[in-house]
Amino acid sequence: MTFYTLTKIEAKLVWRGLDILIFGIIFPIIVAFLFGYIMNNELFTQGNTMFLQSYPAVVTISILATGVMGLPLTIADYRHRHILKRFQVTPASPLTLLCAQAFVQFIASILSFLGVTAVYLFVFNYEMAGSFGLFLCSYLFVLIAMYSIGILIGSVVPDQKAANLWGSLAYFGMLLFSGATIPFEIFPEILQNVFAFLPLSQGIQLLKEVSLGGVLSDMIYPIVAMTACVLISSFLSIKYFRWK
Amino acid sequence: MVLKVKELSVSYGEKTVVDKISFSIQKGEVLGILGENGAGKTSLIEAVLGIRPAIYQEVSILGQSPIHNRKQVFEKVGVQFQESHFPDKMTVAESCQQWSVLYKHTEPYQSLLTKFGLQDKENSLVKSLSGGEKQRLAVLLALLPNPELVFLDELTTGLDTKARKKLWQTLRDYKREGLSIVLTSHYMDEVEALCDRIMILKKGHIICEGTIAEVITYSGQASLEDAYLALTDEEGER
Known part of the structure; x- marks a missing residue:
């Protein structure tokens, strides 16, 4: 009951903020339409391959907006305003509030996933070569990895200004250079080698392999990278988290 | 005993901001913690609530530790x-x-x-x-x-006269029903209107405590305001 009510109220607060609606839900759906239209064009020689590769990339946009931007900003905001401190002197834990907030962001991400998937499936007749169930599991795995980065940013920043700076850097950095929007394949190889270090580059690589029905050996490196990302971020978050 | 604190100290690095303070509160009692900004009032309250690291012999709220039994304690404590x-x-x-x-x-x-x-x-x-x-x-x-006990840190800062008087009345009603209150305040009229006992802090030490009448007598002044000023100044000169 406590969690339900807290989640309901957090959902209202997030909804009124509009950022998540615009950046987390509407923006990825617009990108889905755009990519579908451009890449499905016969004038585009490699269109179909790119189109198939774009779906697993576009579904990660909302993970970024909710997990790497929305989540750390809220954590920093709640700490900065002493809202977590107020929760510390109640029978509930401030962690319950943060979990409710993370859950709301997660729901927003899933809504966006459904929207983007509907556009690809029903507007552009997208067909996934690989297993959709496996793809869904990989999606959740990448989501957890990205959220752990967001939680880490929210845990270590001293104030909201810093949360905004680091959140924006991580958000725009990965939005532009990890293949979430600009197709990774069109970057020069030397840049690809550099951008491969961005955690989401590995996440998208994993999603692409799974969606194209790739073999497990090609997925090992991305899986290791995502796992490392979760472990390192969780460890550092627990170590450096401050309630006030 | 609603609240019992024994030899509680809070330090930030080398600096001790609350030094071995002990006090207790009975049911239905109102304790006022007075002192200039930086005297240690808020640090003391936060340490008693268990959200600021502190050294102590005993801190018990409603007979339980606010750190080890926080879930039970905070069912009945408002802050x-x-x-x-x-x-x-x-x-x-x-x-x-x-x-x-x-x-x-x-x-x-x-x-x-x-x-x-x-x-x-x-x-x-x-x-x-x-x-x-x-x-x-x-x-x-x-x-x-x-709650059975509330902590009110700077209760009426920012309120107009009418709102303050109304809030005091509300709190007195709660007190009559058995609520115990720990409050900090910079307003002597508020302290006189609400507190049974006061505790004046300076640089982390209690420099005077007792009922309002006792504190006034101890200071040799005519009013609480004068007593407060005399006591906090005097200590500073020593």
């Missing part, structure tokens, strides 16, 4: 911090609903809104409230779980 902030887009009603679900038993918040003169503000955003209204909301939330 109003010096500044209470809320998320930007939160309404008054939502802040009450959110607070209500944290506790097993709470008073219906609508009746408290009326008691605190906020009944017309239910659907307003908390950030649109005046300073005084926001402060009243913070006190309301502290009283929402029908």
